[in-house]
Amino acid sequence: MSTRPEILFPLFAALTSLDGIGPKTAQHMAVLGVTKPRDLLFLLPYSGIDRSLRASVQGADLPATLTVEVEVGEHRPPRNKGGAYRIDVIDAQIAFQLVYFHARGEYLGKLLPTGQRRTVSGKVEFFDGMAQMVHPDHVVRDDEADQIPLFEPVYPLTSGITQKPLGKAIASALSRMPELVEWIDPNQKTLKNWPDWRAAVQSAHAPETMADLSAMAPARERLAYDEFMAHQLTLALARANRRRAPGIESHGNGRLRNKVLSALPYKPTGAQQRAIEEITSDLARPERMNRLLQGDVGSGKTLVAFMALLTVVEAGGQGVMMAPTEILARQHLEGLQPLAEEAGVVLELLTGRDKGREREAKLGALQAGDIQILVGTHAVFQKDVHFADLRLAIVDEQHRFGVRQRLELGKKGQGADVLVMTATPIPRSLALAQYGDMDVSVLDEKPAGRKPIKTALISDERVSEVVDHLRRAIAEGRQAYWVCPLVGESEVSDLIAAEERFKTLRALLGEAAVRLVHGQMPPSEKDAAMADFTAGRAQVLVATTVIEVGVNVPNATIMVIERAESFGLAQLHQLRGRVGRGSAASTCLLMYKAPLSENGRKRLTVLRETEDGFVISETDLQMRGAGDLIGTAQSGLPRFRVADMESQTALMDIAQSDARKLLHDDPELVTPRGQAARVLLWLMEQDQAIRLISVG
Known part of the structure; x- marks a missing residue:
């Protein structure tokens, strides 16, 4: 299914095909990120106004939005131009005034005839010792009082758009919603008591109390899950696609690693041992490794990385470790050199500074396989750099090193495993959103002897x-x-x-x-x-x-x-x-x-x-929001409409494991639920994922 399914056509039609939207309004709507009917479904109200009828404005905590039945009294037109037009009214207990500015007298005379009863709803405040309702939002005859919603949703607006026409356009978009086959695992749906997709959207647009606006309300939670699910499916497809690319199995015999471990003055931490095991078992698999190693400052990433490099050397291959700057590359060299000497392996540095004969000699040794581990900057990408048998590429400091470079590096060694190291503890939610296509190892313990x-x-x-x-x-x-x-x-x-x-x-x-x-x-x-x-x-x-x-x-x-x-x-x-x-x-x-x-x-x-980097990064995320934390522009972070990455990490976790399980059980997405998941990807505009399926 590499074209949009027909069932979704009405949601992707022109915005101007909806009630009350002309070309001008459509331009204003674009500011809200709304360019087609589908976008209105996910533009949810952020607040609501309680308009249930009360007997009197007496005793209300003003200012407040109130709905009362009144008897209309005297009209008092303004004495001077631009003044206020006032109408005396009385409810069951108290007299107050309706106030209009720039009003037309004959229109108000028809809307609110003296001596008749009307139901009015609007914001009431005290002014000069008297309660006033300025420009009521609703004025209706008693037999039409049910036209006033008991709880009215409030939507985000932009200049040129007011609540009424927006509400009308949303109602029109809602009427076009198709019934879609369910993509959520039935057990998950029952467990959470979530409604069907269509019912969820309708319910999110028709809140009855403030509680219905909360992220925990079943309708909203389901829609947030759908967004996470689509995003995690995209990442899971990317991951599955990369795993299909044949890798190289590297089985080390432990000979070199044991030399280094026995020479160390300390024992690796539990977290280091766990990460080393995860990486070693990835290296031995036929699929390519794509793992993120994240550890706080001083958690001992270098040792873990070096153990991985030694594993491929034991298996007869070569490894490369890349750093974003020359200073860092030299540091890696200094940190690894004593370990390399213990193991008896040949370690070399290649940076943009290597010139002439010296450079040629290094490149020759690399191509002949005499250099077993290379440390370098992006100079490693140059055309004339060839390895005898590159098995593992380690990339240091993720954020200076985009996906494109990861791919470039992959080309140097057909099937080379990739390990990305970052010293920036990434909050769990961001790690899921940004690196959900990767497997993650976390170093969350400090080596012994580190002083606070x-x-x-x-x-x-x-x-x-x-x-x-x-x-x-x-x-x-x-x-x-x-x-x-x-x-x-x-x-x-x-x-x-x-x-x-x-x-x-x-x-x-x-x-x-x-x-x-x-x-x-x-x-x-x-x-x-x-x-x-x-x-x-x-x-x-x-x-x-x-x-x-x-x-x-x-x-x-x-x-x-x-x-x-x-x-x-x-x-x-x-x-x-x-x-x-x-x-x-x-x-x-x-x-x-x-x-x-x-x-x-x-x-x-x-x-x-x-000093716990993970605690610090979570606090940073709460205080600044995900966009600022890594600069949304270059982060490739998804923009969610309903879901909130910061407060709904647990939901994203569920979506990630559901997405991976669905693809494990149905890699081509051909079962009824798989087909439904394809529709979800189209609905959420995950075109990238759709291309991956059609390639697959």
Whole structure:
């Protein structure tokens, strides 16, 4: 079924085919993301107004929207142009006024004739000691009182669109809904007491109480599940498709791994052992591995990655480890070199800096299979780089490395397994939404011997105290990072802030002690400054956020973050993770500019109270929302209409396992439920998934 099923045609027709929508209104609707009848079905009310009839406005907690029956009294037209037109009315207990502005007298005379009874509904407030209802929303004769909804849904609006015409268009879209075959597992549906799809949409648009508007209401929960299900089916199809691509089975014999493990001064944590087992069993399978290894700062990802590399070397293949920057690639090399020597394997570095003969020699050795493990930057992608037998590609720091690069890497080794490492703990809901096509291993324990980092908040008015603290630490032979604030959108202003701080610190602490690193420097200068700091020739490294990821200097025990409130939580956590890598106690000073906003204080306090990256990332998600957390534009995150990723993670979990099970039982989606799931994919506009099925 690679064309849209006919049953859905009415929902994908022109918007102007609906009642009350002309070309102009259709343009306004586009602002709400509505371009066809289907979109109106998922534009749900966000609030509601209780319009049930009451005896009197007396005793109501004003201002409030009320519905009462009144007897119409005297009309009082405005004395001057633009004044208010007032009508006296009386309900069962009290007199009040209806007020209209810019009103036509003869129209109001017909609508509200003196001496007759009418039911009115609208917002009532006190003004000059008298209750008033300004511009009632509804005025009807008593025999038409049932035209006023008891509970009226309130929809999101945009300029040029009001509730009434929108309501009319939605009613028209609802009348076109087809009966669709059920795609939800029957047990799941019974368990949750969910209505059928069509009934769910109707019910979501006809709430009877505020409770019907909650995400937990069965109709809404079902529609949220449908969105998650469509998205997770797409990811599951991508995963199944990738698994169909033949991989290489790599069975290691443990020879090299045991050498390294027995030489280690510590025992791997339970989480490390679990991740190593998951990866080893993936490598041995005939399908290609596509796994995400996420671990907090200092959770020991490098060891897990190296064990995976050794497994493929034991099996006679080669492995490559990719880093986003040269600094990081060199760090990986330094971290892995001693382990490689223990195992007796050949490890080499390839970056854009390798030129001429040296480069040729490396490429020759790689193609001959003499280099068993290669560490590199994206220079590994160049056309002239050939492996003898590439089995495993490890990609470090996911967010700098898109899906396209993952595919490129796959081409270098037909069937190479892929392991992606990220040091940013990803909240469970985002991991499901963004990496649902991957299998995930989590390192959630810290290796023994890691000392906690003491975190303190300090106002920037006390900067001189911070400098004194640094002076004492340097005298004791310790080192420190000083991270400068994110000033503006442009890197230039960030740079100015860093250079200013660099100058003042050099003046206070001595020229030889301080170095500067920022994004605009030529790589050679950046490396020279880093090398001085790493070797202990400099004691303080002033930096913009370029040091956020991966820098490893065990002797550095102080991290100062200036204007900490301008950073995101996850970023602060990453920066703090640059210290606390040696045996000495470490401190992180979060300098802020007073007064702190409520949000700013909450962020910094969470950081002071916990070092658990997963707790921090969940808090970050709640405070900023998914879009801001990874910048929706480049994140490829789905935009859900009904579902809420932050509060409905458990529902997304269910959708993920349901989607994977459905595809496991019915890989081609040909059973009645499989066919229904195809209709769901069309309904939710998951074209990508539909292409995957037609390819499959």
